[in-house]
Amino acid sequence: MPKIEASTVAEHRAMREEQVLQSAANLLVEGGPQALTPAAVAKRANISRTAVYHYYPSSADLLIGALEHLMAETVHDLEAAIADADEGPMAQIEAYVRTSLASAATGYCAGLIDASAIPESHRGQLRVWHERLLDPLRRIAHDCKAPDATLAAQLVQGMIDAAARAVVDGADLAEVTETTLVLLRAALGRPHGIPA
Secondary structure (H helix, E strand, O other), rough: OOOOOOOHHHHHHHHHHHHHHHHHHHHHHHOOHOOOOHHHHHHHOOOOHHHHHHHOOHHHHHHHHHHHHHHHHHHHHHHHHHHOOOOOOHHHHHHHHHHHHHHHHHOOOOOOOOOHHHHHHHHHHHHHHHHHHHHHHHHHHOOOOOOHHHHHHHHHHHHHHHHHHHHHOOOOHHHHHHHHHHHHHHOOOHHHHHOO
């Protein structure tokens, strides 16, 4: 039996799975879905390929696991940023945008992964995470009295995804962030009865 590196077998498995997920997430951010192979994850995590397959039996499962790991971190970071923001929807949208684009500058943004890289059988799992990403934007759009909060949230997320793509492609983070915020303030500010 392999030596465990924690006080219990369950803790060892949880620690090892986190090691696999973090390695997979890092590879995904650095090289995209094509870089995410069980062999590459095993090498990065310094474990056997068999151990990777123990947690994720296929490359598709590994990709989904890595994406869910990254999206969970993103949702946590966004919720924390919004909670720490000043009161009011515009302060919250600013926190959301700044956090999203800072994440893109480090190589990851939820909207940057091409859906065609994800097997159809696994797309439902990611839709759940995308809905969680949109929840704060829906609340903010509702507070801004947008006529359709869901549509407004989707449009805002589309703008953030476009801004993230610009950052990933080399545009200046500060300039992209400020331009995005100017446009969003105009779209969500006074026209809907909320002071800027």
